[in-house]
Amino acid sequence: MKQRQFERRHSAEWQAFAARLERLERRSPLKNLPQPAPLPVLELPAAYRQLCQQLAIARSRCYSNALNARLNQLALRAYQQLYRGPQGRWQAMLQFLSTDFPQRVRANAGLFWLCAALFYLPLLGMGLAVYQAPELIYSLLAPERVTDLEAMYAPGQAAVDRAASSDLAMFGYYIRNNIGLGFRTFAGGILLGIGAVFMLLLNGLFIGAVSGYLTAKGLTETFYTFVAGHGAFELTGIVLAGVAGLKLGWAVVAPGRWSRSAALRQAASDGVRLILGMTALLTLAAFIEAFWSSNHAIPAEIKYTVGGIGWLLIILYLSRAGRDVA
Amino acid sequence: MPEPALLDTVRQIETPEGITLSLRAAGPVARALAWSIDLLIQCMALLALLIALATLSQGGFGVWLIALFLTEWLYPALFEVYAGGATPGKKALGLMVVHANGTPVGWSAALIRNLLRAADFLPVLYGFGMVAMFSNRDFQRLGDLAAGTLVIYRDPPILALTLLPGPALPPPSLSLAEQQLIIDFVERSTILNPARQAELAELLTGFTRLTGMAGVERLQAYARWLAGDHS
Numbered sequence: 001m002k003q004r005q006f007e008r009r010h011s012a013e014w015q016a017f018a019a020r021l022e023r024l025e026r027r028s029p030l031k032n033l034p035q036p037a038p039l040p041v042l043e044l045p046a047a048y049r050q051l052c053q054q055l056a057i058a059r060s061r062c063y064s065n066a067l068n069a070r071l072n073q074l075a076l077r078a079y080q081q082l083y084r085g086p087q088g089r090w091q092a093m094l095q096f097l098s099t100d101f102p103q104r105v106r107a108n109a110g111l112f113w114l115c116a117a118l119f120y121l122p123l124l125g126m127g128l129a130v131y132q133a134p135e136l137i138y139s140l141l142a143p144e145r146v147t148d149l150e151a152m153y154a155p156g157q158a159a160v161d162r163a164a165s166s167d168l169a170m171f172g173y174y175i176r177n178n179i180g181l182g183f184r185t186f187a188g189g190i191l192l193g194i195g196a197v198f199m200l201l202l203n204g205l206f207i208g209a210v211s212g213y214l215t216a217k218g219l220t221e222t223f224y225t226f227v228a229g230h231g232a233f234e235l236t237g238i239v240l241a242g243v244a245g246l247k248l249g250w251a252v253v254a255p256g257r258w259s260r261s262a263a264l265r266q267a268a269s270d271g272v273r274l275i276l277g278m279t280a281l282l283t284l285a286a287f288i289e290a291f292w293s294s295n296h297a298i299p300a301e302i303k304y305t306v307g308g309i310g311w312l313l314i315i316l317y318l319s320r321a322g323r324d325v326a
Numbered sequence: 327m328p329e330p331a332l333l334d335t336v337r338q339i340e341t342p343e344g345i346t347l348s349l350r351a352a353g354p355v356a357r358a359l360a361w362s363i364d365l366l367i368q369c370m371a372l373l374a375l376l377i378a379l380a381t382l383s384q385g386g387f388g389v390w391l392i393a394l395f396l397t398e399w400l401y402p403a404l405f406e407v408y409a410g411g412a413t414p415g416k417k418a419l420g421l422m423v424v425h426a427n428g429t430p431v432g433w434s435a436a437l438i439r440n441l442l443r444a445a446d447f448l449p450v451l452y453g454f455g456m457v458a459m460f461s462n463r464d465f466q467r468l469g470d471l472a473a474g475t476l477v478i479y480r481d482p483p484i485l486a487l488t489l490l491p492g493p494a495l496p497p498p499s500l501s502l503a504e505q506q507l508i509i510d511f512v513e514r515s516t517i518l519n520p521a522r523q524a525e526l527a528e529l530l531t532g533f534t535r536l537t538g539m540a541g542v543e544r545l546q547a548y549a550r551w552l553a554g555d556h557s
Contacts, residue, residue, distance in 0.1 A: 002554025003509070011486065018483070025410070052343040062502050064509040064553070070484040076347045076428065083342075085432040169384040172391030176398075183399060187444035190468050191454070195445065248472065261471060268438045268472035275441065 003063040010054060014074060017047055021077045048078040099322030101277035104270060106318070108243055111250075115200060115242035119235075122204035123211075130212030137213040140206060146213070153214055153222040171290035178234065179282045182241035186248070186275050190264075193249020200242040207235075225300045228307030229293040232314045233285035240278040244271035281314075337464055337476070339428045349428055350479045351464045352421045354456060357477055363415030368397050402443075403436040412480070422480045426464075435473040442469035487513040492543075494550035505552050512549035515542065 020043070055071040105112060130136045137146055181199065188195015214223040247267040255263030292298075292306070335353065338346045375393055379386035405413040411422035411430055423431050423439070431439075446455030446467045455467035464476050489512060497508070515523045520539065527534070527541035534544045549555075 002552075004554035007486070049343055052341070052345045056345050062506050064487075064506060064513055066484070066487045066510065066513045070486065072348055073481060073484050075341075075345065076349070079341055079347060079428060080424070080430050083427075083429045085429070166384045168388035169391070170388065172388030172395075176391045176395035180395060180398070183441050184444050187442045188448075190442060190445045190472060191448070195448075264472050265474045268442075269434055272434055272438045272441065276437075 001061070003058075003061075003067060006058070006061075006063065007067065013047075013050075014071075017051060017074060017078070020044065020047070021074070021081065024081045025077070044078065044082065048075070048082060051075050051078065096273070097277065097280060101273065101280075102318050102321040104273055105240065105243075105277070108247065108270075108274070111243045111246055112239065115196075115239045115246060118197060118200040118242065119204040119239050122201050123208035126205045126208030127212035127215075130209045131216045134213050134216045137209050140209045149210065149214070150217065150219070153219045153226070155219070155222055167290050167294060170294065171286055174286035174289050175283065178237070178286060179279055182237060182275065182278050182282055185238075185241035186244045186271060189242075189245025189248040189271070190252065191249070192253055193246050196242050196245025196249060199245070200238070203238055221300060225303045226293045228303050229310065230285040230288040231307060232310035233281045233288065236314050236318070237278045237281040237285060240274055240281070244274040244278065247271045247274075335463075335465070337478075339426075341428075347428060349424070349476065350481075352419075352477045352479055353465050354459050356419050356421060356479075357416075357465075358452075360413070360415035360419040360421055363418055364402065364413050365415075367414055368401060372397060399440065403433070403440045406431050406436040406440075407433055416477070420480055420482070421477055423475055423477055426474045426476055431473075431475055435475050438473035439467075439469035439475050442472055445469070487516060489513065489550055489553065489555055490516075490546065491555075492550065493547050494555060495544070495547035496551050497548040508545055509549045509553055512546050515546075 024041075024044070051071065052075055055068070055075050058068055058071055126136075126140075141149070181203070185196050185199040188199055211223070211227075214220070248264065248271055251263040251267035252260060258266065288310075293303075335351045337349045337351055339349060340346050372390070372394060376390055379390050382389075402413050405416075406423045409417075411424055416422060423436070425431055425435060443455075446452055446458070446469055448454050452467070455469075458468045458471060459465045462471070464470075466476065470476065497505075500508070511526065515526075518526070520542075523542045524538050527545055528537055530545065531537055531541060534541045536544050
């Protein structure tokens with residue numbers, strides 16, 4: 001059959017097909033607008049298979065490139081309408097947080113303890129060192145920052161309560177800063193894991209230095225009542241960012257039985273889910289830090305108790321949640 | 327048909343129906359331009375929000391910081407999932423993001439490729455991303471490699487090309503590839519100016535024994551015959 005006969009025979013079908021595709025493509029996934037006519041969902045698969053056959057015929061008969069390109073485009077657009085993943089739902093998010101996320105953390109227990117060590121050991125070491133010799137803090141922080149730090153936790157500050165609007169400003173700051181650091185830790189992991197390890201060590205050293213310094217200066221009351229509330233969620237979030245990042249790095253360095261790119265894709269799909277959970281933890285931490293930790297009216301005993309409950313909850317959550325669900 | 331050894335940016339994907347579809351991967355220049363447009367839009371939106379919130383004391387600044395965070399990290403992912411695989415910048419340049427198998431990106435892949443943007447951006451202005459793009463044939467940056475995604479051209483709808491009416495002539499014996507070449511030339515010649523048509527047709531003077539527009543007309547006549555326009 002000559003090309004023109006073929007085109008004449010099918011051109012009406014192709015035009016109808018293109019019109020259907022346009023309607024499907026214009027449908028917005030966000031809004032469920034009322035449609036003038038039912039969407040051509042049911043007819044699409046059969047029409048698409050027919051188009052695939054026509055494309056194969058056109059290619060095997062060496063019809064012109066223009067015709068092949070046109071059919072290829074129609075087939076590709078239909079393919080993208082047919083083979084799309086399900087859209088996310090809110091129930092899926094709840095399901096994820098209640099089972100999938102803690103299960104994933106447990107599945108990566110080895111990496112979790114490694115990252116915990118990479119974070120807490122420098123934290124403790126630096127904390128003890130700075131506690132013994134407070135001037136060591138200048139190896140990490142500029143003198144002005146140290147002065148700021150002392151002023152921030154000076155006991156007199158306790159009397160001056162922040163306004164509610166400044167709490168909201170701090171919430172925004174913690175969200176952007178802490179979650180952004182978590183994302184960067186994950187991303188840095190792809191560079192052979194170096195970025196993630198670097199961020200873990202740096203965070204550990206920094207937090208250790210600040211704690212050691214303020215303890216040595218006797219500002220324990222103001223400092224520890226402040227950090228008690230959100231510590232459990234924030235520190236765990238930092239470790240989890242490291243886990244997600246190191247997974248990427250490990251896939252690149254030692255892909256095992258997979259090709260390097262396949263191992264990387266698998267690690268990234270697992271890692272991004274850990275990062276999703278981390279985001280939830282750090283958002284909770286930022287909320288507590290901005291609206292609870294900064295409230296000086298709450299007595300120290302209650303703050304320490306709530307902090308302890310936070311640790312208990314996070315340990316129970318990560319070790320127990322979703323255990324009975326297959 | 328192009329030989330597989332040719333250096334080009336077309337990627338073939340095989341569908342469950344047993345046919346292959348072609349996608350054209352987009353290179354760094356188009357993507358950098360799209361990124362610049364997006365950056366401009368992000369900056370304008372954040373600036374406008376900052377001015378709007380400036381009246382609301384410190385609390386407004388907190389809201390602005392959250393908006394800054396969301397814009398920095400989630401702006402591209404949101405558009406890629408909900409707006410047909412393209413941020414406004416990509417849309418302007420005719421690009422879109424798809425999975426490596428040609429299907430539309432979902433949340434998982436969109437988040438991965440946009441969180442890993444931070445690694446691609448290092449050490450300065452997408453340094454690592456550029457190295458990665460030049461070391462694989464689909465111009466995938468690190469984020470694309472981890473997410474299994476491609477940035478491809480979204481072509482405007484291709485319309486049917488028709489030959490101008492006229493006489494048809496049976497050509498001398500030609501191979502299938504040669505026949506296809508002639509039809510392609512004639513179909514495409516509708517978007518070429520006459521001088522260029524004549525110039526290209528003169529490459530075949532040895533075959534048509536004609537020069538100038540006479541050569542073009544002869545090829546058109548052959549093409550009508552070959553495509554079946556004479557009946």
